[in-house]
Amino acid sequence: MRKLGFVGGTGPESTMDYYQMIISKYQEKTGNNEELPELLINSINMYKIFALLEDGKTEELADYLTEAVQTLEKAGADFVVLTANTAHIVFDQVQQRVNVPMISMVEETYNHTKEMGLEKIGLLGTKFTMENDFFQKPFLAGEKTVVVPNPSEQQYLHEKIVDELEKGIVEDETKQGFLDLVGKMIERDEIEGLILGCTELPLIFKPEDLAIPQLNTTEIHVKKIIEMMFSEK
Structure with missing residues:
Protein backbone atom coordinates (compact mmCIF):
# COMPACT_ATOMS: atom_id res chain seq x y z
CA MET A 1 0.00 0.00 0.00
CA ARG A 2 1.40 3.38 -1.01
CA LYS A 3 1.26 6.04 1.70
CA LEU A 4 -0.44 9.32 0.82
CA GLY A 5 0.79 12.68 2.01
CA PHE A 6 -1.47 15.65 1.50
CA VAL A 7 -0.95 19.35 1.93
CA GLY A 8 -4.08 20.60 3.69
CA GLY A 9 -5.37 23.74 5.36
CA THR A 10 -6.06 25.34 1.97
CA GLY A 11 -8.76 25.74 3.29
CA PRO A 12 -9.74 23.80 6.39
CA GLU A 13 -13.24 22.92 5.10
CA SER A 14 -11.89 21.21 2.00
CA THR A 15 -9.22 19.41 4.07
CA MET A 16 -11.99 17.79 6.09
CA ASP A 17 -13.85 16.89 2.90
CA TYR A 18 -10.72 15.28 1.46
CA TYR A 19 -10.06 13.29 4.63
CA GLN A 20 -13.63 12.01 4.90
CA MET A 21 -13.90 11.23 1.19
CA ILE A 22 -10.57 9.37 1.13
CA ILE A 23 -11.66 7.22 4.07
CA SER A 24 -15.06 6.53 2.48
CA LYS A 25 -13.60 5.61 -0.93
CA TYR A 26 -10.83 3.56 0.69
CA GLN A 27 -13.33 1.51 2.69
CA GLU A 28 -15.48 1.13 -0.41
CA LYS A 29 -12.45 -0.20 -2.28
CA THR A 30 -11.47 -2.65 0.48
CA GLY A 31 -15.05 -3.62 1.31
CA ASN A 32 -14.19 -3.22 4.99
CA ASN A 33 -15.58 -0.34 7.06
CA GLU A 34 -13.25 -1.23 9.91
CA GLU A 35 -10.17 -0.61 7.77
CA LEU A 36 -8.56 2.84 7.64
CA PRO A 37 -5.82 4.16 5.36
CA GLU A 38 -2.55 5.31 6.89
CA LEU A 39 -1.78 8.76 5.57
CA LEU A 40 0.05 11.98 6.40
CA ILE A 41 -1.41 15.49 6.56
CA ASN A 42 0.61 18.70 6.58
CA SER A 43 -1.78 21.57 7.27
CA ILE A 44 -0.45 24.93 6.12
CA ASN A 45 -1.72 28.53 6.10
CA MET A 46 -4.23 29.29 3.34
CA TYR A 47 -4.08 33.03 4.05
CA LYS A 48 -0.33 33.08 3.46
CA ILE A 49 -0.96 31.60 0.00
CA PHE A 50 -3.51 34.31 -0.79
CA ALA A 51 -1.18 37.06 0.47
CA LEU A 52 1.72 35.82 -1.67
CA LEU A 53 -0.50 35.69 -4.74
CA GLU A 54 -1.94 39.15 -4.07
CA ASP A 55 1.65 40.46 -4.04
CA GLY A 56 2.58 38.49 -7.16
CA LYS A 57 5.17 36.45 -5.23
CA THR A 58 4.74 33.15 -7.06
CA GLU A 59 8.38 32.17 -6.50
CA GLU A 60 7.90 32.48 -2.74
CA LEU A 61 4.68 30.50 -3.03
CA ALA A 62 6.56 27.74 -4.85
CA ASP A 63 9.14 27.76 -2.03
CA TYR A 64 6.41 27.58 0.63
CA LEU A 65 4.62 24.65 -1.01
CA THR A 66 7.88 22.87 -1.83
CA GLU A 67 8.79 22.95 1.85
CA ALA A 68 5.34 21.57 2.72
CA VAL A 69 5.75 18.69 0.27
CA GLN A 70 9.31 17.96 1.39
CA THR A 71 8.08 17.69 4.99
CA LEU A 72 5.68 14.94 3.90
CA GLU A 73 8.37 13.30 1.79
CA LYS A 74 10.73 13.13 4.79
CA ALA A 75 7.90 11.73 6.93
CA GLY A 76 7.54 8.77 4.55
CA ALA A 77 4.89 9.74 1.99
CA ASP A 78 5.10 7.72 -1.23
CA PHE A 79 3.17 10.37 -3.16
CA VAL A 80 1.75 13.81 -2.39
CA VAL A 81 -1.23 15.94 -3.41
CA LEU A 82 -2.03 19.63 -3.04
CA THR A 83 -5.64 19.82 -1.85
CA ALA A 84 -6.49 23.19 -3.41
CA ASN A 85 -7.01 24.32 -6.99
CA THR A 86 -5.35 27.70 -6.41
CA ALA A 87 -2.14 26.08 -5.14
CA HIS A 88 -1.77 24.39 -8.53
CA ILE A 89 -0.62 27.72 -9.96
CA VAL A 90 2.90 26.56 -9.02
CA PHE A 91 2.32 22.78 -9.22
CA ASP A 92 4.89 22.23 -11.98
CA GLN A 93 7.58 24.23 -10.14
CA VAL A 94 6.98 22.27 -6.94
CA GLN A 95 7.03 18.88 -8.70
CA GLN A 96 10.38 19.75 -10.27
CA ARG A 97 11.89 20.50 -6.86
CA VAL A 98 10.84 17.34 -5.01
CA ASN A 99 11.58 13.65 -5.49
CA VAL A 100 8.18 12.28 -4.47
CA PRO A 101 5.55 11.95 -7.27
CA MET A 102 2.54 14.28 -7.16
CA ILE A 103 -0.95 14.01 -8.66
CA SER A 104 -2.25 17.12 -10.41
CA MET A 105 -5.88 18.01 -9.76
Whole structure:
Protein backbone atom coordinates (compact mmCIF):
# COMPACT_ATOMS: atom_id res chain seq x y z
CA MET A 1 0.00 0.00 0.00
CA ARG A 2 1.40 3.38 -1.01
CA LYS A 3 1.26 6.04 1.70
CA LEU A 4 -0.44 9.32 0.82
CA GLY A 5 0.79 12.68 2.01
CA PHE A 6 -1.47 15.65 1.50
CA VAL A 7 -0.95 19.35 1.93
CA GLY A 8 -4.08 20.60 3.69
CA GLY A 9 -5.37 23.74 5.36
CA THR A 10 -6.06 25.34 1.97
CA GLY A 11 -8.76 25.74 3.29
CA PRO A 12 -9.74 23.80 6.39
CA GLU A 13 -13.24 22.92 5.10
CA SER A 14 -11.89 21.21 2.00
CA THR A 15 -9.22 19.41 4.07
CA MET A 16 -11.99 17.79 6.09
CA ASP A 17 -13.85 16.89 2.90
CA TYR A 18 -10.72 15.28 1.46
CA TYR A 19 -10.06 13.29 4.63
CA GLN A 20 -13.63 12.01 4.90
CA MET A 21 -13.90 11.23 1.19
CA ILE A 22 -10.57 9.37 1.13
CA ILE A 23 -11.66 7.22 4.07
CA SER A 24 -15.06 6.53 2.48
CA LYS A 25 -13.60 5.61 -0.93
CA TYR A 26 -10.83 3.56 0.69
CA GLN A 27 -13.33 1.51 2.69
CA GLU A 28 -15.48 1.13 -0.41
CA LYS A 29 -12.45 -0.20 -2.28
CA THR A 30 -11.47 -2.65 0.48
CA GLY A 31 -15.05 -3.62 1.31
CA ASN A 32 -14.19 -3.22 4.99
CA ASN A 33 -15.58 -0.34 7.06
CA GLU A 34 -13.25 -1.23 9.91
CA GLU A 35 -10.17 -0.61 7.77
CA LEU A 36 -8.56 2.84 7.64
CA PRO A 37 -5.82 4.16 5.36
CA GLU A 38 -2.55 5.31 6.89
CA LEU A 39 -1.78 8.76 5.57
CA LEU A 40 0.05 11.98 6.40
CA ILE A 41 -1.41 15.49 6.56
CA ASN A 42 0.61 18.70 6.58
CA SER A 43 -1.78 21.57 7.27
CA ILE A 44 -0.45 24.93 6.12
CA ASN A 45 -1.72 28.53 6.10
CA MET A 46 -4.23 29.29 3.34
CA TYR A 47 -4.08 33.03 4.05
CA LYS A 48 -0.33 33.08 3.46
CA ILE A 49 -0.96 31.60 0.00
CA PHE A 50 -3.51 34.31 -0.79
CA ALA A 51 -1.18 37.06 0.47
CA LEU A 52 1.72 35.82 -1.67
CA LEU A 53 -0.50 35.69 -4.74
CA GLU A 54 -1.94 39.15 -4.07
CA ASP A 55 1.65 40.46 -4.04
CA GLY A 56 2.58 38.49 -7.16
CA LYS A 57 5.17 36.45 -5.23
CA THR A 58 4.74 33.15 -7.06
CA GLU A 59 8.38 32.17 -6.50
CA GLU A 60 7.90 32.48 -2.74
CA LEU A 61 4.68 30.50 -3.03
CA ALA A 62 6.56 27.74 -4.85
CA ASP A 63 9.14 27.76 -2.03
CA TYR A 64 6.41 27.58 0.63
CA LEU A 65 4.62 24.65 -1.01
CA THR A 66 7.88 22.87 -1.83
CA GLU A 67 8.79 22.95 1.85
CA ALA A 68 5.34 21.57 2.72
CA VAL A 69 5.75 18.69 0.27
CA GLN A 70 9.31 17.96 1.39
CA THR A 71 8.08 17.69 4.99
CA LEU A 72 5.68 14.94 3.90
CA GLU A 73 8.37 13.30 1.79
CA LYS A 74 10.73 13.13 4.79
CA ALA A 75 7.90 11.73 6.93
CA GLY A 76 7.54 8.77 4.55
CA ALA A 77 4.89 9.74 1.99
CA ASP A 78 5.10 7.72 -1.23
CA PHE A 79 3.17 10.37 -3.16
CA VAL A 80 1.75 13.81 -2.39
CA VAL A 81 -1.23 15.94 -3.41
CA LEU A 82 -2.03 19.63 -3.04
CA THR A 83 -5.64 19.82 -1.85
CA ALA A 84 -6.49 23.19 -3.41
CA ASN A 85 -7.01 24.32 -6.99
CA THR A 86 -5.35 27.70 -6.41
CA ALA A 87 -2.14 26.08 -5.14
CA HIS A 88 -1.77 24.39 -8.53
CA ILE A 89 -0.62 27.72 -9.96
CA VAL A 90 2.90 26.56 -9.02
CA PHE A 91 2.32 22.78 -9.22
CA ASP A 92 4.89 22.23 -11.98
CA GLN A 93 7.58 24.23 -10.14
CA VAL A 94 6.98 22.27 -6.94
CA GLN A 95 7.03 18.88 -8.70
CA GLN A 96 10.38 19.75 -10.27
CA ARG A 97 11.89 20.50 -6.86
CA VAL A 98 10.84 17.34 -5.01
CA ASN A 99 11.58 13.65 -5.49
CA VAL A 100 8.18 12.28 -4.47
CA PRO A 101 5.55 11.95 -7.27
CA MET A 102 2.54 14.28 -7.16
CA ILE A 103 -0.95 14.01 -8.66
CA SER A 104 -2.25 17.12 -10.41
CA MET A 105 -5.88 18.01 -9.76
CA VAL A 106 -5.86 20.04 -12.99
CA GLU A 107 -4.65 17.17 -15.19
CA GLU A 108 -7.13 14.75 -13.62
CA THR A 109 -9.99 17.20 -14.19
CA TYR A 110 -8.96 17.58 -17.83
CA ASN A 111 -8.88 13.78 -18.23
CA HIS A 112 -12.37 13.59 -16.74
CA THR A 113 -13.82 16.15 -19.18
CA LYS A 114 -12.17 14.23 -22.01
CA GLU A 115 -13.87 11.01 -20.89
CA MET A 116 -17.21 12.86 -20.72
CA GLY A 117 -16.77 14.32 -24.21
CA LEU A 118 -17.20 17.92 -23.08
CA GLU A 119 -15.80 20.59 -25.41
CA LYS A 120 -16.81 23.92 -23.82
CA ILE A 121 -16.55 24.07 -20.05
CA GLY A 122 -17.11 26.83 -17.52
CA LEU A 123 -14.59 27.36 -14.72
CA LEU A 124 -15.32 28.91 -11.32
CA GLY A 125 -12.81 29.42 -8.52
CA THR A 126 -10.82 32.07 -6.71
CA LYS A 127 -9.78 35.04 -8.82
CA PHE A 128 -6.26 33.56 -8.92
CA THR A 129 -7.61 30.39 -10.54
CA MET A 130 -9.86 32.25 -12.98
CA GLU A 131 -7.47 35.02 -14.08
CA ASN A 132 -4.38 32.81 -14.53
CA ASP A 133 -4.02 30.23 -17.30
CA PHE A 134 -2.61 27.27 -15.33
CA PHE A 135 -5.99 25.50 -15.27
CA GLN A 136 -6.70 26.19 -18.91
CA LYS A 137 -3.40 24.95 -20.38
CA PRO A 138 -4.22 21.21 -20.71
CA PHE A 139 -7.67 22.07 -22.08
CA LEU A 140 -6.25 24.39 -24.72
CA ALA A 141 -3.66 21.76 -25.64
CA GLY A 142 -6.53 19.30 -26.07
CA GLU A 143 -8.44 21.82 -28.22
CA LYS A 144 -11.16 22.35 -25.62
CA THR A 145 -12.55 25.71 -24.55
CA VAL A 146 -12.57 26.91 -20.94
CA VAL A 147 -14.82 29.88 -20.17
CA VAL A 148 -14.43 32.05 -17.08
CA PRO A 149 -16.78 34.77 -15.76
CA ASN A 150 -16.13 38.42 -16.62
CA PRO A 151 -13.88 40.48 -14.27
CA SER A 152 -16.69 41.87 -12.09
CA GLU A 153 -18.22 38.39 -11.74
CA GLN A 154 -14.80 37.00 -10.85
CA GLN A 155 -14.39 39.58 -8.08
CA TYR A 156 -17.84 38.74 -6.67
CA LEU A 157 -17.08 35.01 -6.64
CA HIS A 158 -13.66 35.52 -5.06
CA GLU A 159 -14.97 37.69 -2.24
CA LYS A 160 -17.73 35.22 -1.40
CA ILE A 161 -15.32 32.27 -1.48
CA VAL A 162 -12.78 33.95 0.82
CA ASP A 163 -15.20 35.70 3.19
CA GLU A 164 -17.78 32.92 3.45
CA LEU A 165 -17.06 29.50 1.95
CA GLU A 166 -13.47 29.22 3.19
CA LYS A 167 -14.92 29.74 6.69
CA GLY A 168 -17.66 27.15 6.20
CA ILE A 169 -20.40 29.79 5.83
CA VAL A 170 -23.12 29.08 3.23
CA GLU A 171 -25.68 31.85 2.78
CA ASP A 172 -28.87 31.29 0.76
CA GLU A 173 -28.36 34.64 -0.94
CA THR A 174 -24.84 33.66 -1.99
CA LYS A 175 -26.02 30.33 -3.36
CA GLN A 176 -28.68 32.05 -5.44
CA GLY A 177 -26.14 34.59 -6.68
CA PHE A 178 -23.78 31.80 -7.78
CA LEU A 179 -26.59 29.90 -9.50
CA ASP A 180 -27.73 33.05 -11.32
CA LEU A 181 -24.17 33.66 -12.50
CA VAL A 182 -23.84 30.13 -13.88
CA GLY A 183 -27.24 30.51 -15.54
CA LYS A 184 -25.85 33.53 -17.38
CA MET A 185 -22.79 31.52 -18.46
CA ILE A 186 -24.98 28.72 -19.80
CA GLU A 187 -27.03 31.21 -21.83
CA ARG A 188 -24.29 33.67 -22.77
CA ASP A 189 -21.33 31.34 -23.27
CA GLU A 190 -23.12 28.05 -24.08
CA ILE A 191 -21.04 26.03 -21.63
CA GLU A 192 -21.69 22.26 -21.59
CA GLY A 193 -20.30 21.59 -18.11
CA LEU A 194 -19.00 23.42 -15.05
CA ILE A 195 -15.68 22.91 -13.27
CA LEU A 196 -16.00 23.60 -9.55
CA GLY A 197 -12.45 24.94 -9.51
CA CYS A 198 -12.37 25.68 -5.79
CA THR A 199 -12.66 22.81 -3.34
CA GLU A 200 -15.20 24.79 -1.26
CA LEU A 201 -17.67 25.26 -4.14
CA PRO A 202 -19.45 21.91 -3.49
CA LEU A 203 -20.70 23.60 -0.31
CA ILE A 204 -22.82 25.73 -2.67
CA PHE A 205 -23.46 23.58 -5.73
CA LYS A 206 -25.36 20.30 -5.44
CA PRO A 207 -25.80 17.88 -8.37
CA GLU A 208 -29.50 18.70 -8.68
CA ASP A 209 -28.90 22.48 -8.90
CA LEU A 210 -27.84 22.61 -12.55
CA ALA A 211 -28.96 21.05 -15.82
CA ILE A 212 -25.33 20.67 -16.96
CA PRO A 213 -22.69 18.31 -15.49
CA GLN A 214 -20.66 19.59 -12.54
CA LEU A 215 -17.04 18.54 -12.24
CA ASN A 216 -16.17 18.34 -8.55
CA THR A 217 -12.37 18.60 -8.54
CA THR A 218 -12.15 17.06 -5.07
CA GLU A 219 -14.06 13.93 -6.12
CA ILE A 220 -12.02 13.63 -9.31
CA HIS A 221 -8.76 14.04 -7.37
CA VAL A 222 -9.74 11.54 -4.68
CA LYS A 223 -10.62 8.91 -7.28
CA LYS A 224 -7.06 9.08 -8.61
CA ILE A 225 -5.61 9.19 -5.08
CA ILE A 226 -7.31 5.89 -4.23
CA GLU A 227 -6.00 4.33 -7.45
CA MET A 228 -2.50 5.49 -6.54
CA MET A 229 -2.78 4.12 -3.00
CA PHE A 230 -3.49 0.65 -4.32
CA SER A 231 -0.96 0.72 -7.16
CA GLU A 232 2.44 -0.95 -6.87
CA LYS A 233 5.41 1.15 -5.78
